[in-house]
Amino acid sequence: MQFIGSMFTLAIMSIFVSNFVLSRFLGLCPYIGVSKKLDSAVGMGMAVIFVMTLASTITWLIQYYLLVPNNLGYLQTIAFILTIAALVQFVEMVIQKMAPALYKSLGVFLPLITTNCAVLGVSILNITEEYTFIGSVMNGFFSGVGFTLVLVLMAGIRERLEQAEVPVTMKGMPIALIVAGCMALAFGGFAGFKI
Amino acid sequence: MIVIAIAIIGGLGLIFGLVLAFASRVFHVEVDPKIEQIGEVLPGANCGACGLPGCGGYAEAIVSEGVAINRCAPGGADVVEKIAQIMGMTADAADPKIAVIHCQSGGKNNTFFRYEYEGIKTCKAAVTLSNGPNLCDFGCVFQNDCIEACLFDAISLDENGMRVIDKEKCTGCGACVKACPRNLIELVDKKKRVHVLCMSHDKGAIAKKKCGNSTACIACTLCVKKCPKDAISIVDNVAVIDYDKCINCGMCADVCPTGAIFDPLKEIRAEKKAAALAKAEAAKKALEEKQKQEA
Numbered sequence: 001m002q003f004i005g006s007m008f009t010l011a012i013m014s015i016f017v018s019n020f021v022l023s024r025f026l027g028l029c030p031y032i033g034v035s036k037k038l039d040s041a042v043g044m045g046m047a048v049i050f051v052m053t054l055a056s057t058i059t060w061l062i063q064y065y066l067l068v069p070n071n072l073g074y075l076q077t078i079a080f081i082l083t084i085a086a087l088v089q090f091v092e093m094v095i096q097k098m099a100p101a102l103y104k105s106l107g108v109f110l111p112l113i114t115t116n117c118a119v120l121g122v123s124i125l126n127i128t129e130e131y132t133f134i135g136s137v138m139n140g141f142f143s144g145v146g147f148t149l150v151l152v153l154m155a156g157i158r159e160r161l162e163q164a165e166v167p168v169t170m171k172g173m174p175i176a177l178i179v180a181g182c183m184a185l186a187f188g189g190f191a192g193f194k195i
Numbered sequence: 196m197i198v199i200a201i202a203i204i205g206g207l208g209l210i211f212g213l214v215l216a217f218a219s220r221v222f223h224v225e226v227d228p229k230i231e232q233i234g235e236v237l238p239g240a241n242c243g244a245c246g247l248p249g250c251g252g253y254a255e256a257i258v259s260e261g262v263a264i265n266r267c268a269p270g271g272a273d274v275v276e277k278i279a280q281i282m283g284m285t286a287d288a289a290d291p292k293i294a295v296i297h298c299q300s301g302g303k304n305n306t307f308f309r310y311e312y313e314g315i316k317t318c319k320a321a322v323t324l325s326n327g328p329n330l331c332d333f334g335c336v337f338q339n340d341c342i343e344a345c346l347f348d349a350i351s352l353d354e355n356g357m358r359v360i361d362k363e364k365c366t367g368c369g370a371c372v373k374a375c376p377r378n379l380i381e382l383v384d385k386k387k388r389v390h391v392l393c394m395s396h397d398k399g400a401i402a403k404k405k406c407g408n409s410t411a412c413i414a415c416t417l418c419v420k421k422c423p424k425d426a427i428s429i430v431d432n433v434a435v436i437d438y439d440k441c442i443n444c445g446m447c448a449d450v451c452p453t454g455a456i457f458d459p460l461k462e463i464r465a466e467k468k469a470a471a472l473a474k475a476e477a478a479k480k481a482l483e484e485k486q487k488q489e490a
Contacts, residue, residue, distance in 0.1 A: 062207070070199050079207060086211035090218055097222040169323055 010138055012193070015146035020118050022150055022187040027118030031151060032176060041155035043102045044110075045148025049141060051091055051113055052122050055084050056140025059123040060133055080123045088113050118147060150183065157183075229258045229281055236277040237267060242346050244268040244368035257282065268292060269347065269366035292367035292382040294349075294360055296375075298335040299392045299410045299457075302356015307407050312336075317343075322376045331405040333395045335379055344374030388443045389436065393455040396431045403453060412455040418447035 018024060021031045027048075034044040059080045067073055092110050096103045103110070113119060122143045126136035157179055166175050233254040241249040245266035247256050256262040257278065264278045271291055312328035314320050318340040321327055327336045341358060342350045349364035350371060362385070372380045379394055391412060395402040399413030414432040426440035427447055434447075434456065448458035449465075458464075 066203055066207075070203060071196075072200055072203060075200060075204060079204060082204070082207055082211065086215060089215055093215075093218050093222040096224050100224075 006135075007138055010135065011142045011145075014139055014142040015149060016187065016190045017193045019146045019150060019187055019190075020121065020143050021147055022184040023191065024121065026121040027116050027147060029112060030116065031147075031154065032173075032180065033112075035151055035154040035158055035176070038152065038155045038159055041151045042148070045144070045151050047091065047095070047102075047110060048113060048116075048118070048147050048151075049144030051084070051088055052119055052140040052144035052147075053137060054087055054091075054140075055080075055119050055123050056126055056136045057133075058083050058087065060126055060131075060136040063127050064133075076124070076127065077120075080120055084119050084123070088119075118143070150187075154180065154183065227258050230254050232281045233257055233278055236270075236274055236281065238269045238274065240269055240346050240368070242269060242366075242368040242370055244366075244370075268368045271366065291385040293362055293365040293385050294341075294367065294369070294371050294380050295383045295390050295392075296335065296341070296358055296360065296380050297390065297392055297394045298333075298377075298379045299357075299455075300329070300331065300334045300406060300408045301337040301358060302352065307331075307405065312338075318374075319376045327377075329407075331395055331402070331407075331411070332397070333377060333379075334406065335377065340374045340376070341371035341380060344370045346370055384438055386443070387438050387441055388460065389441060389445050389448055389456065389458045391434045391436055391455060392457045394433060396433060398432055402432065410454045413453055415452060417450045417452065418456060421446050421450045 014020075020026050021028065030044055030048070035041050062079055062083060063076065067075060067079060072079075088111065091113075092103075095110065122140050126139055129139075131139055154176075158176055161175055161179070170178075231254075234251055237250040237254060239250050243249070245253045245262075245268075247253045247262070247266075253262070253267065257264055264282060264284065265275045267274050267278075268291075307330040308328050309325075309330050310328055312321050312324065314324060316338050318336050318338040321336045321338050326332050327334075329336060335358070337356070337358070339352075339358070342352070346368065347364050347366055349361045349366070350358055351361065353359045367382050367385070369382055372378075372382060374380075377394070383390065393402070393406075393410065393412040395406065395411045397405060397411075399415065402411035403409055403413050405411070412433045414429050414434065416429055418434050419427045419429060423444065423446065424440045424442055426437045426442075427434050428437070429435070436447075445458035445460055445464065448456040448461045
């Protein structure tokens with residue numbers, strides 16, 4: 001019971017309170033770049049959830065079974081980036097084979113997950129917050145869910161903005177950035193929550 | 196210590212490399228070799244004239260979706276022929292097009308200004324500030340967005356500060372058409388020579404007053420009456436040439452009182468006409484003198 005409770009807390013924390021995009025400001029590139037269409041936003045979200053969960057799992061194992069025993073903590077970033085890059089490459093191959101339509105709609109943003117700070121961020125945060133193995137896997141998963149949530153919300157808003165009467169100078173990117181700011185303010189309401 | 200570090204990171208890299216190499220075998224996706232071949236033939240400018248995202252996208256669309264092969268404007272007939280060979284189809288090249296700027300103001304031929312613009316150096320910003328710095332609401336604001344947009348260095352400034360399109364370099368990709376906030380640039384069949392170089396929808400006298408170059412179209416309909424093919428019509432106070440009907444005769448340019456219609460051969464034609472007149476005059480005089488002598 002206590003386990004379920006702590007997982008629930010973790011979920012609320014990483015989806016809402018310290019949302020990756022809107023309160024940590026990580027992974028802004030796909031947040032603005034892939035939020036034009038709802039379909040590709042959902043696809044991107046799924047890819048990020050998948051990569052984040054896997055990356056959290058593997059980087060935790062690397063940290064505690066390879067780096068810490070050998071006193072190589074300072075190689076953390078390099079080792080993690082190596083892992084994430086290989087992982088994303090792998091995911092890309094799988095998606096290209098299994099779901100060509102999704103692969104097409106994700107376009108250039110799939111390889112960009114490689115250098116996405118959100119994925120590296122979640123791996124490093126897992127270590128600095130001293131999560132357990134299960135904790136880091138769950139943190140990775142829920143952070144991905146939080147990312148997907150805001151990405152899908154943003155895509156929904158932007159699809160409606162296409163129809164809205166926006167002054168010419170504000171059309172496209174400017175209004176998207178303003179909306180992003182408003183969403184960050186709204187999510188700011190969760191800040192300081194303690195469960 | 197260093198050895199361990201190298202061994203661990205190197206080992207990680209090696210393992211990941213092997214896994215990826217293995218995965219690339221297992222998850223190998225067959226790609227039509229034609230796509231790659233066409234991709235090599237295309238110019239690689241990624242200008243988007245074909246309406247698809249980049250040359251790679253176009254190559255794929257040709258092979259997998261059967262998109263027409265003549266949509267690459269920069270490549271021209273050469274590329275169409277090469278793609279046709281790859282696809283095993285007959286070449287059917289589109290008529291080459293070039294961009295024409297429908298305005299003659301700019302540089303030393305400035306329009307009159309309603310204020311001095313000192314903002315961001317781009318046309319898009321200039322036109323948003325109380326409808327542009329120049330008096331004419333439709334003319335070029337010469338912050339040179341088209342020059343920036345041109346992927347092939349085809350637009351340059353001449354000694355008068357006018358934007359000139361190099362007919363050799365222009366590929367008709369339409370990047371400048373999209374860049375111009377006044378919609379002054381149009382893609383026109385390369386063979387067409389005569390163009391209306393004004394877009395002012397103001398009424399005649401006002402249009403001429405506002406144009407610093409005073410080459411505005413005043414919608415006098417002289418060209419409409421003169422055109423032997425009925426190719427010209429006045430739309431919203433501007434003469435518009437229907438390029439499908441135009442035969443490059445240039446009669447409209449000759450008759451235009453303001454010089455809004457441009458024909459590069461107009462002066463040559465005028466010179467020839469003047470020369471012919473002079474010759475006739477000389478012959479007449481000679482004849483008269485001869486008659487006098489005889490008398």
